Amino acid sequence: MPTLILVRHGRSTANTEGLLAGWTPGVALDERGARQAAALPARLAELPLSEIVTSPLQRCQETIRPLLEERGLTAHTDERIGECHYGDWSGRKLAELGDEPLMEVVQAHPSAAAFPGGESMRAMQTRAAEAVREWNARVERDHGADAVYLMCSHGDVIKSLVADALGLHLDLFQRISVEPCSITAIRYTRLRPFLVRLGDTGDFASLAPREEPPAGDATVGGGAGAP
16 A cells, blocks of 8 residues: 655744634745745655645645645645644634633543534544545555655644554544654555654754743644644
8 A cells, every 4th residue: 555645734824923723714834834845845855756635725735835846746635634623713822722621621632622613633533534545545546556645734633644543542642743844654554554754854953952832832732833
């Protein structure tokens, strides 16, 4: 079965402003995110990508644009790998949401969390995992069992797919970290998937101690990076 390359979108304006973007329109890459996107083709230069699939949200579309231009490919858009629908929480500051009783549930028991006016974290994981399985079958049919393809998505979605691949309960997915424009790779086989890269940015500076995390540094599910 194919190998899936999961790319989280580059750093966005919502990340730098500490906002929970969700499906809020008009959230673009910031200057650093644009540089990350520009560097992506070189980072993936040795991979023969057979297909590229992306979330419909602007920050993901902008992240893969340089890669598409370099490869001469057209991306497929799949809403199932779009960000979690955070409903009434969308566009709010993460610092404010920390006082919401639901945030404790999101952090400690995310499988029980459903966002007001939005969706549950279980539903997010289910739709994303179903999309991956369907794309695995399509890519293998069209390009062969050893094909490599890419999906550009969002922090919580990618972490939920990693948890699915590892057989982890969703309640443990906040222990996984994927920073903006990081690369995660999952190799699928008939019997089981193998996680072969996780949150790879090629930059070890982020591992150095720091006094406090930057604004918006945690996804709703937990871990480094903002939604």
